[in-house]
Amino acid sequence: MEEGFPLLIVEDSPTQALRLQTVLESLGYQVAVADNGRAALEEVLREFRPLVITDWVMPEMDGLDFCQAIRKLDLPGYVYVILLTARDALDDVVAGLEAGADDYLTKPVHPAELAARLKTARRILNLEAALRKRNEEIQKLSITDPLTTLFNRRYFNEELPKALSASARTGRPLAVLMADIDHFKKVNDTHGHQVGDQTLRAFGRLLKEGLRKGVDWAARYGGEEFAVVLGETDLDGAVSAAERLRLLTSGLTLEAPTGPFRVTASFGVACADPRRGDVPSMEKLVAAADRALYTAKETGRNRVEAAHDSP
Structure with a gap:
């Protein structure tokens, strides 16, 4: 005994x-x-x-x-x-x-x-x-993505509405970053899918380690696209956080059979700020961040763009 x-x-x-x-x-x-x-x-x-x-x-x-x-x-x-x-x-x-x-x-x-x-x-x-x-x-x-060990899309869809409700209740802002690894298809085509998986894992690890524990969280949204939820963060703070993550990504060295290589990532940022009006729905907030991400990719990639218009 x-x-x-x-x-x-x-x-x-x-x-x-x-x-x-x-x-x-x-x-x-x-x-x-x-x-x-x-x-x-x-x-x-x-x-x-x-x-x-x-x-x-x-x-x-x-x-x-x-x-x-x-x-x-x-x-x-x-x-x-x-x-x-x-x-x-x-x-x-x-x-x-x-x-x-x-x-x-x-x-x-x-x-x-x-x-x-x-x-x-x-x-x-x-x-x-x-x-x-x-x-x-x-x-x-x-609720876990098996490849990156981040949260998965299901968790994101279930928890973001709760976070938005809490934001409305407390009056504190909340931001969403949508991130996409640039030219990821080229990584797979050039180095193979195993290296592509390693790239996704490395980027997921970078996101997890770069966020505030117990406040922020990240999820794999699909393919090479990721979502980050920043608690108690206004638009300026979210842009700064995204820029920091962008710089960390560009400095990441990855290994392939043909030798080391680097990747970059683009970020779209949107914020729900109860101090400036009603808190948007999850769909509107994510759509705003997605539009900002699309702008970042269309204007050269390896950039951070913010949705300054109300979601």
Whole structure:
């Protein structure tokens, strides 16, 4: 058994709590004690404990109310609750399980039986954690571009409207950059698709590393086109950010079987600024950035152009 697995005892009797704590610590558990359900909820919120053994009859909040309350909390994992009580009638067992308990033990409990029940609880908790981790991995894959590891078009389409709503609510500007690797078809035709993929990965990495963590984010929009969302950034700030990314791109050296080569990128910038009027829809904002990108490419590439007209 893993040493120090966190466990919470909820028991209003100091004598019963100490007896149970002694047994559990001898089994290797890291034990905390609360003397009623309300204190137990505070303890779980303060330090998450996935395994709880609770008495039924307690002051302030009893075991049934505690079970019901803990099922309503948004916690980082599942909490397995064992209800420990002298009540052993079938109706009591059913009431405890329906309140949210996972298992039920009657007093006095034998240490060997307790250890066996806890082993089962640990097995279920491990399965739940593995399932949760797998679901998180699946969720991450569903919003990630597999080649560049940036967010994908789906994430962009789902999250940009939320960001625009937040911008309207807070009154803070938000900018979108549309970026396109110049002459990317020539890279594929000259060096092959593997080098083309390496180029896309390198550009994606440059975008990710060049943005503010937790504020800005980038997505692969399609092919060699990328989108960047800059939080709390007005048009001038977005143009400066795009220019910095453009310079970083032009200084990037890439490798091919025929030797090193360089690429450039063009950027189109548009801004939603609640201080200057209504926040546009995602479609209008992206269209404005796209028009600016088209202008950048039509006027020589390796440029930054801004949409100064309202999206």
